Amino acid sequence: MRPLVLTLRRRPDQRLDLSALVPHLLAGKRAAQIERIALPMTHRQVELAEMFRLRMGDAEYIRIEGACDRLDHVGEAMIGGEIVVDGDVGVQAGRLMTGGRLTLRGDAGPWAASGMKGGVIEILGAADAHLGGPLAGEIAGMRGGVVVVRGRAGERAGDRMRRGTIVIEGAAGAYAGSRMIAGTLIVGHQAGPLPGFLMKRGTIVLGEGASAMSPTFVDCGQHELLAMRLWAGFIEPYSKRAAALLRRPLRRLAGDMAVLGPGEILIGNRN
Amino acid sequence: MRVLTVKGVRIDDTFAEAFGVRATAVIITADTARWARQAAQAMTGFATSVIGCGCEAGIDSELSPTQTPDGRPGLRVLLFSISTAELQKQLQTRVAQCVLTSPGSACYAGIEGEEALKLGNALRYFGDGWQISKRFGNRHFWRIPVMDGEFVCEATTGLEKKAVGGGNLLIIGRTSKATLTAAEAAAAAIAKVPHVIAPFPGGIVRSGSKIGSKYKGVPASTNDAYCPTLRGVTKTALDADAACVLEIVIDGLTSEAVAAAMRAGIAAIVKLGPRRGAMRISAGNYGGKLGPHHYHLRDLLP
Numbered sequence: 112m113r114p115l116v117l118t119l120r121r122r123p124d125q126r127l128d129l130s131a132l133v134p135h136l137l138a139g140k141r142a143a144q145i146e147r148i149a150l151p152m153t154h155r156q157v158e159l160a161e162m163f164r165l166r167m168g169d170a171e172y173i174r175i176e177g178a179c180d181r182l183d184h185v186g187e188a189m190i191g192g193e194i195v196v197d198g199d200v201g202v203q204a205g206r207l208m209t210g211g212r213l214t215l216r217g218d219a220g221p222w223a224a225s226g227m228k229g230g231v232i233e234i235l236g237a238a239d240a241h242l243g244g245p246l247a248g249e250i251a252g253m254r255g256g257v258v259v260v261r262g263r264a265g266e267r268a269g270d271r272m273r274r275g276t277i278v279i280e281g282a283a284g285a286y287a288g289s290r291m292i293a294g295t296l297i298v299g300h301q302a303g304p305l306p307g308f309l310m311k312r313g314t315i316v317l318g319e320g321a322s323a324m325s326p327t328f329v330d331c332g333q334h335e336l337l338a339m340r341l342w343a344g345f346i347e348p349y350s351k352r353a354a355a356l357l358r359r360p361l362r363r364l365a366g367d368m369a370v371l372g373p374g375e376i377l378i379g380n381r382n
Numbered sequence: 383m384r385v386l387t388v389k390g391v392r393i394d395d396t397f398a399e400a401f402g403v404r405a406t407a408v409i410i411t412a413d414t415a416r417w418a419r420q421a422a423q424a425m426t427g428f429a430t431s432v433i434g435c436g437c438e439a440g441i442d443s444e445l446s447p448t449q450t451p452d453g454r455p456g457l458r459v460l461l462f463s464i465s466t467a468e469l470q471k472q473l474q475t476r477v478a479q480c481v482l483t484s485p486g487s488a489c490y491a492g493i494e495g496e497e498a499l500k501l502g503n504a505l506r507y508f509g510d511g512w513q514i515s516k517r518f519g520n521r522h523f524w525r526i527p528v529m530d531g532e533f534v535c536e537a538t539t540g541l542e543k544k545a546v547g548g549g550n551l552l553i554i555g556r557t558s559k560a561t562l563t564a565a566e567a568a569a570a571a572i573a574k575v576p577h578v579i580a581p582f583p584g585g586i587v588r589s590g591s592k593i594g595s596k597y598k599g600v601p602a603s604t605n606d607a608y609c610p611t612l613r614g615v616t617k618t619a620l621d622a623d624a625a626c627v628l629e630i631v632i633d634g635l636t637s638e639a640v641a642a643a644m645r646a647g648i649a650a651i652v653k654l655g656p657r658r659g660a661m662r663i664s665a666g667n668y669g670g671k672l673g674p675h676h677y678h679l680r681d682l683l684p
Contacts, residue, residue: 345518
């Protein structure tokens with residue numbers, strides 16, 4: 112399958128909204144129609160051809176080359192197909208996605224995977240704050256799908272997460288999994304202070320613990336949990352490191368007792 | 383009735399009549415194959431006939447660690463019943479009493495179906511509020527805290543509405559020893575066929591039944607036509623030299639699976655021959671008017 116390739120001509124002088132460039136919205140369009148798609152910028156609109164060089168292909172597979180951190184809403188509300196981005200992206204990449212695969216070969220800005228419901232997002236670099244999290248006023252963050260970050264993630268990764276799986280192979284910032292409602296958040300390296308802050312339910316797995324734990328999590332001892340071995344099998348195709356972590360003995364901390372208590376933080380033990 | 387003879391074993395030109403039933407399957411795993419079998423045997427105990435047990439159940443196949451969801455040894459168990467409601471009830475009580483209770487066990491869906499039966503969704507309440515729900519993709523599991531850790535159980539399993547119950551072979555011999563040898567060979571061959579079970583003890587039943595009884599309220603009674611001791615006093619189906627009849631009842635997820643199992647059973651009996659095993663094979667039916675599935679023995683010859 113020959114991909115549809117969009118090459119950024121130059122770094123935009125304003126933020127550029129790419130939510131129109133998802134496979135289902137480009138399907139069936141001719142090259143001339145695609146080049147005339149209006150893309151909102153901070154203060155004006157531009158035609159796609161002004162910002163991108165287009166090489167026509169199958170819109171089910173879109174490649175964005177030469178990307179930079181001013182490209183916002185990449186893959187937003189995507190329902191299927193695949194988008195691969197070479198370079199960094201701005202805010203809300205993959206927000207409200209329900210299907211398909213989004214691969215970011217660089218760093219992602221804040222609110223990547225925000226409110227995501229399905230599909231797979233892979234971020235080869237780092238993710239900024241609020242990975243999978245809700246925008247102001249929204250009740251829940253991520254609601255399904257799989258997010259894998261090969262690098263580190265900023266503050267409040269998995270904030271208000273309701274369902275789905277987030278794997279951060281690197282370290283995580285402060286308040287990882289804050290206000291989690293359910294779902295699974297796996298952090299390969301150390302998490303910043305107070306992971307699981309006010310979490311109700313759900314599972315946070317920390318490969319190397321956290322720089323500071325909330326006293327409202329209570330130690331339930333070290334266990335080899337079958338459920339985590341089962342999870343390792345599911346997660347292995349996405350992250351071998353996460354799978355290896357889940358197969359280790361894990362110390363179970365129940366909490367956050369400040370809100371409800373059925374949530375858990377599992378901390379990997381290397382011994 | 384015409385009689386066919388294959389390698390000295392007489393095969394009646396008749397058919398087995400089977401019924402449409404509801405079925406489901408679960409996979410039971412444990413830390414060792416021994417404990418997976420222990421749980422599966424407990425769950426499929428007292429499940430020989432829908433007449434008295436509510437369901438017919440048995441072990442379909444052994445699964446290696448690479449074939450199970452959690453990478454541990456396991457077994458696939460099939461359950462058959464006459465209605466979806468009864469199947470749900472039997473599944474729930476049997477998993478709750480026999481699998482949940484067995485050390486180190488876990489229980490997963492063993493079949494996909496358009497409709498689902500509750501598995502963990504029914505058992506989760508044992509967790510008394512400490513149960514944890516986990517989803518991955520379209521699979522949903524419950525983690526229920528128990529005294530040896532956690533019981534992991536898939537939320538639902540599939541319902542097969544077009545399963546077949548009551549495929550059968552009647553194995554007739556000159557002595558009880560030779561007949562049992564033939565029946566054992568057939569049961570062993572049928573055990574290797576996928577998607578079927580032979581629910582009676584060791585796969586073999588000696589008390590084949592007919593519908594009804596002279597007594598009010600008794601739904602089934604002894605199949606006097608095949609009782610060798612009644613040969614002179616009833617309308618017998620047996621020859622003068624028959625001393626023993628054993629039956630194998632087969633339930634399968636598909637009609638093809640039941641036919642494959644009957645074919646395997648006949649082949650095993652024929653291979654043994656009339657001197658060491660059975661002299662005659664027949665099958666039970668009700669004239670062809672009750673069950674929609676007819677398995678003619680002449681179509682299943684080796």
